[in-house]
């Protein structure tokens with residue numbers, strides 16, 4: 083019944099429905115998953131352009147230029163971004179040119195304005211050779227027809243900007259997955275009301291909802307259900323129309339952990355318990371055909387399980403990790419992958435210290451999860467795999 087993190091991701095992903103494609107304007111596509119490869123409708127740059135403000139000339143005319151032996155060129159016109167110079171640049175000639183403006187025929191190099199001394203409008207002296215490097219060649223970024231963005235990519239700011247540069251005003255994206263979100267527990271109450279003894283504010287709903295929106299999902303907020311089988315069933319039955327139900331709490335060993343029972347006893351269970359910490363008691367099952375993923379109630383566990391299992395399953399993208407030097411040791415667990423909270427400072431990662439699953443503040447302050455495979459302790463100085471939080 084215990085599964086690995088990878089198995090848990092695959093089993094959750096397998097229960098998600100195929101998502102139709104819809105086309106949305108770029109302004110509404112942030113966070114969505116690209117549903118098809120996106121080709122370039124234009125080349126970028128569309129012409130060979132200047133990277134600097136200065137003059138465009140024949141490199142060969144300027145090879146001898148230096149502060150001691152300046153080279154003089156005749157200015158025959160100017161090329162501006164959006165208003166190219168129509169003529170040719172002949173020997174001994176140049177045009178004034180501005181960043182992003184096309185190089186006229188004959189010119190192949192740029193000298194920045196800082197290296198020029200003008201003698202009126204029509205003559206200028208170069209104190210260094212014009213450079214071929216300060217030229218952006220046509221298609222240097224991408225060419226018409228080239229597939230630049232691949233299907234499945236989450237559309238974040240750089241991707242959206244690139245989609246626009248490719249010439250797309252709207253993009254094909256996957257329909258938003260509809261995720262019903264439920265917190266459970268008699269003690270769990272919404273923030274904003276006085277806390278009675280023994281109660282706790284429902285931080286899971288807030289954190290998980292924010293993470294789901296980040297993943298481009300539509301959230302059907304079911305709020306909270308008390309610890310009773312009837313209440314849980316009633317809540318789950320309100321999830322109609324959702325593609326999947328995400329709950330938190332009530333999945334471990336307690337007598338009142340009824341989400342566990344709902345799935346173990348009368349639902350269909352794909353797995354219960356993942357070989358990870360935090361997040362061990364997570365459970366995946368179904369209820370009347372609705373996939374139900376029960377995250378643990380501990381505030382750290384629920385958010386870590388989301389980042390490690392749910393997000394990769396929803397987006398089809400494995401977590402981005404990086405390798406860093408460990409500044410401290412990180413212990414290993416005999417039978418679970420540990421996701422310890424770490425602090426990245428000066429390019430190395432150190433143990434955050436408090437690793438309890440109820441210490442929500444640690445997720446706000448640590449910034450990283452250090453991944454320690456079962457039975458492989460980390461010594462200070464070792465390289466470790468790290469997920470950014």
Ligand SMILES: Nc1nc2c(c(=O)[nH]1)N[C@H]1C(S)=C(S)[C@@H](COP(=O)(O)OP(=O)(O)OC[C@H]3O[C@@H](n4cnc5c(N)ncnc54)[C@H](O)[C@@H]3O)O[C@H]1N2
Pocket residue numbers: 265266267269270282283284285286287330331332333334335336339360361362363377378379380381383439440
């Ligand atoms: N004897 C054992 N006890 C526990 C085990 C075990 O293996 N043996 N597992 C521990 C681990 S690991 C975890 S994680 C927790 C998971 O517990 P549940 O999923 O059953 O969660 P609850 O018992 O409902 O609540 C745990 C804890 O989290 C608080 N909580 C719950 N929901 C919310 C919410 N929406 N917002 C904020 N805080 C929430 C709740 O008040 C409890 O303090 O089980 C361990 N026990």
Ligand code: MOO
Pocket residue numbers: 359360361362363378380382383439
């Ligand atoms: O799964 Mo728990 O998160 O180790 O407390």
Ligand SMILES: [Mg+2]
Pocket residue numbers: 331332333334335336338339379
């Ligand atoms: Mg419990």
